[in-house]
Amino acid sequence: MQITLGALVERLGGELIGDPSIVIRQIATLEKAGEGDLAFLANPKYRAALDGTTASAVIVDPKSAGLTERARIVTRDPYLYFARAAQWFNPLRRPPAGIHASAVVASALPESVSVGPNAVIGEGCEIGENTVIGPGCHVGDGVRIGPDGLLHAGVTIYADCVVGARAILHSGAVIGADGFGFARDSDKRWVKIPQIGRVVIGDDVEVGANTTIDRGALDDTVIGNGVKLDNLIQIAHNVHVDDDAIMAGLSGIAGSSRLGKRVMVAGQAGISGHLSVGDDIVVSAGTIITKTLDKPGVYTAMLPQMTHADWVKNVSHVRRLDGLADRVRELEKLLAEKNKENS
């Protein structure tokens, strides 16, 4: 693909300083960019790299526009501009439409759909136009998937689940396995509660590799529009994740909890069950949320790393903090009494 700077700016906006006929073939980092590459400066702390770059052009914000003599596109948000330009140069790879001879398909599909080798599609499914079902995917009976979706190899969707338009599901993702629900009998054995809800996923959702989203017990598990889930995330039954929330790898949400709109959950963080995390809240890495949070802001709960020797010396005191607080209170009382005596 070859696009001139002039064509880029015409489509994506921004102010071009430099020759509009310069040809761009790919996006690259300032360090690696060469002839034909468009680089970007999104973070002012990398300004030094601007000097050394051999990119054909760079995307910069107004403050950095004067820092280079190279052809440049000036825009308020270079990172967003870079994302949009990168999408143009790198459209999603879609295999040609058609059903591979080795696939086992029991539903009628639009001609524009692509089904890869050894994929299995059950009965009564509805798959939207242009959607790609990758090799070895398993799509259960009665599943509905919107148009323009991309299921990479080896995605599993259990029966009756719903996925919206433009979904990107990565390999090993499992949508709709049974929620983890058991009653306990009088012998303390676990009695399985059938999970008869579904998973219902909105439009423009991306689900990372080996991430699991369980079906609801009685009602549905719901993932809103524009939600982005990284790899190895666990979403339990009856969770609601609102629009444009985002979760990083190895995080999880326990049953029936709700993430508000645009909530951001960092890696290895967890949300306990039956609670709610309000709109725009940010949960830091490794933090377990155990109470409903209403007020926007960043919430954090992890110990900072220490050398192991420092940890041994200091952290054991956490187990005796209540005693330490009592001793401080006692000292305050004694000193106050002494002051009274002396006065």
Place this chain on the structure above:
Amino acid sequence: MQITLGALVERLGGELIGDPSIVIRQIATLEKAGEGDLAFLANPKYRAALDGTTASAVIVDPKSAGLTERARIVTRDPYLYFARAAQWFNPLRRPPAGIHASAVVASALPESVSVGPNAVIGEGCEIGENTVIGPGCHVGDGVRIGPDGLLHAGVTIYADCVVGARAILHSGAVIGADGFGFARDSDKRWVKIPQIGRVVIGDDVEVGANTTIDRGALDDTVIGNGVKLDNLIQIAHNVHVDDDAIMAGLSGIAGSSRLGKRVMVAGQAGISGHLSVGDDIVVSAGTIITKTLDKPGVYTAMLPQMTHADWVKNVSHVRRLDGLADRVRELEKLLAEKNKENS
């Protein structure tokens, strides 16, 4: 399916207050239930929902029996009753018996077994009556699986592992991959230790999506009867999980540790290697257990969430707790000396 209240009580027990000829077709929550639905009140804090429900009947405990005029089944444990009723209305979906033409099967199987499209079964396997091997499952050579099992799509079982009766294994579960064992040579390179033990799983076990249970190094990894494992759990080599233990998502157990009977491990909790967690112990979410625990009870170790500003202000002190404790001790000494002087 249609079952009268009379038939339900005849089979599952409980005291019926109301018309035994009322027909039930499904289980639902108090909020969503309508004509033909059976709802339940398991937690007294949801009593308000009882007033608004339009369920045909409800399951309640004796204390709540007087709170509604609706047809009701009175039982000591409504949640357990709900589980049993829900199982009756929602039996596990099992595809018809028989081997799909696209499956590759190298062992003789009972006629009642169902093998889905593109599943692969090795040599010398024994599969019990009525067991379902879902699409795209991989069952290695010499594997034994009990009767009435349900392997959802895309389960992998490595060679020689054993799975008991009535197993439910969810998609992406991997049973019997190599344990993580290496010696270090004099150049500090890792030398693989062959993992020649098996995984041996008891009866009535459920394994969640993308959960991994590694085979033992020399002896076996053992999962007892009635154990329930959620999604994305890691069970390392030579672990023993005793009967009726239960683990939630993203939790893990390191090598050679043992979970006692009915142990409950919450989400994202971890058990270090070579230790033992006694019967009936509960491990809270996000808690790492680093020592053998004998005494029943709940064990917890995580920081409570704070605003990030509070965290910055407070948690840094953990690194200096030993010094703070010293300073309190010094103050106590000084004040005691002062008291002595003054007396």
Place this chain on the structure above:
Amino acid sequence: MQITLGALVERLGGELIGDPSIVIRQIATLEKAGEGDLAFLANPKYRAALDGTTASAVIVDPKSAGLTERARIVTRDPYLYFARAAQWFNPLRRPPAGIHASAVVASALPESVSVGPNAVIGEGCEIGENTVIGPGCHVGDGVRIGPDGLLHAGVTIYADCVVGARAILHSGAVIGADGFGFARDSDKRWVKIPQIGRVVIGDDVEVGANTTIDRGALDDTVIGNGVKLDNLIQIAHNVHVDDDAIMAGLSGIAGSSRLGKRVMVAGQAGISGHLSVGDDIVVSAGTIITKTLDKPGVYTAMLPQMTHADWVKNVSHVRRLDGLADRVRELEKLLAEKNKENS
């Protein structure tokens, strides 16, 4: 397989005390070993087991050589010796060369390669001699895999990734899914950044079951030689893991971070993004690293487990530690003033 003690020592070294014609057929633990088994004592705390063993021979270090009358191989590192002997008795199981009739292969492969049932290999791939592609594996277009590799059932490698020689990839591992990169538009919606880097994996790497390694955004994600990754690990885009580093289950590394040579990361630990962990550093279980670490050593950050009652009593004080430190400082000031008054 049958190997005499004499042949073992001839090939693997060590000093034999005992009859070199004794025949060994397998490796076993001291407790389970019997006639024909070779056991080992790697940890002096298990010396008691040496007395009770019925192994045909044992591997011991010089200090323990006098503790038994059995035939024994004396070596400085019995655990390493055990690893090497175990490898000899238990070579990796490799299915015969050839492409299964049900596999879908679009590249020319060496005759020594084995491709299992229902595996899918794209166009333009290069697979090295003797490499095994297990059943149901998906290898994308343009992938290169070195010789003598073993991909267990159900491994996925996305297009253009590179895997070195002698790789062992376990079931459900996903190599090369998109890194988790998004810009945010003015409506706070996420705009996907195409991930056009690759994953490049060195020689002698083992990747555990259901572990995910994401492709780079613009440049590559790089895994060095001899790296060992356990199950359910998340490696984000543009991470570099240097040679002989090792990570345990459920751990993760966020984007663009770097692990030095021989770094050891314990289970459920995490490394935040854009930082560096120096050579030979050890990160303890459940510890989140949030700053670059240069100095070798062990780093730890987790709370020790407590009974839940102790936790409730003590951990709430962490939220008020800054206040407690202030109060101690105030007491010190008051006492110092009092001392001044009195003097």
